[in-house]
Amino acid sequence: MYKAIVSDIDETLITEDGIISPANLAAINKAQDLGIHFIPATGRSFNDFQHILKATDIHNKKETYSISYNGGVTTENFENTILDQTNLTFEQALQIFNLGVAEDVLIHVFTLTDIFTYRMNDNEKGFLDDHVVINVMETPSIEHLRDDAILKINFQHADMTCLQAIEDSLPIELKNSLDINYSSHRYIEFNPHGINKGNALAKLLKRLAIQPEEVLAIGDNMNDRTMVALAGTGVAVANAVPELKEQANYICKNDHNNSAVSEAINKFILNK
Secondary structure, three states: OOOEEEEOOOOOOEOOOOOEOHHHHHHHHHHHHOOOEEEEEOOOOHHHHHHHHHHOOOOOOOOOEEEEHHHOEEEEOHHHEEEEEOOEOHHHHHHHHHHHHHHOOEEEEEEOOOEEEEOOOHHHHHHOOOOOOOEEEOOOOOHHHOOOOEEEEEEEOOOHHHHHHHHHHOOHHHHHOEEEEEEOOOEEEEEEOOOOHHHHHHHHHHHHOOOHHHEEEEEOOHHHHHHHHHOOEEEEOOOOOHHHHHHOOEEOOOOHHHOHHHHHHHHHOOOO
């Protein structure tokens, strides 16, 4: 018997227009009516998906939960109460940021309350939805964030091979101190070592007394692989990267634009 559904947001739950389809919402609502937790797990900051919580009726409610920053923060949705948080050290963040400056990529620095971006471009502006608020930095420095909690840093580039080459070139000591993931076919993401969606989910399940085999996890990209591997049933949507499809127990026939989350919930929970 399933007790929790854990879903990525971008390229999984929502369409390319940023919408949760009526079919996805209906399936989520029916699962919730059965007492099953619906838990978003995303690389976004928790400030940037409050509209998703509202749409799925778990906004500002006790005993509902979210995983954000790729596992850097776990919250109870009531007043966004932080249950678990792990930051990059400022030294790690500075080394990563300076590498991004040298590699001439767009850089997003995620603090607990804001996103600071260096080299913002029109392509990225067009990609981000209106719920993501960016603070554009004009100078290549994060000294003003020295006393802030930095959860995650992303590099963005249209050519994924460029981002993969950056990972390959990382100093070994830095690389070993990080969890490195990819998302949205445009980002490489840097979290502290051991901070990922799977480990965050494992901690949350322990708190909720839910076993991994009682979880349905749905995703599309490499930052979803740890939670898909942990869950009793791991699902890759049709538009997922090949590496996630290889790991999944089930591959949806539908992509994120065609209610893949509904397909997974109907198949494994609602028996449709």
